[in-house]
Amino acid sequence: MDKLRTYDMSLLLKRFYVIKSKDSERNGQKWDRVKNPLREGEKLRPIGSPDLPSAVLSKAFTDLLTFIFEPFRTSNQHGYRPGKGVHTVIYSIIKKYLSNKDVYL
Numbered sequence: 001m002d003k004l005r006t007y008d009m010s011l012l013l014k015r016f017y018v019i020k021s022k023d024s025e026r027n028g029q030k031w032d033r034v035k036n037p038l039r040e041g042e043k044l045r046p047i048g049s050p051d052l053p054s055a056v057l058s059k060a061f062t063d064l065l066t067f068i069f070e071p072f073r074t075s076n077q078h079g080y081r082p083g084k085g086v087h088t089v090i091y092s093i094i095k096k097y098l099s100n101k102d103v104y105l
Helices: 052-072 086-099
Strands: 013-020 043-050
Touching: 043 052
Parallel strands: none
Antiparallel strands: 013 043
16 A cells, blocks of 8 residues: 555566577576576567556456446446446447437448
């Protein structure tokens, strides 16, 4: 919570590196300076992954905002809503088209 209060969320990301190589066996392996050193012609790709407390905090915050603001959204809004998505938009368009032939697609 202290990190959330100070808005310093960048510290909650764990950075690690994977190997970019033409060799399919080593491509995508996690790089370690001692156990898995770089060979000639290989490069590193940085990856940022949230650690567990950050992921839990983010999920709780998203659930809280969804609970608060869901009643204020209209039925035409389908993006980032639980139980709604592209399939519900297509279904509603087909339903409107079949009920009223003057609707343009």
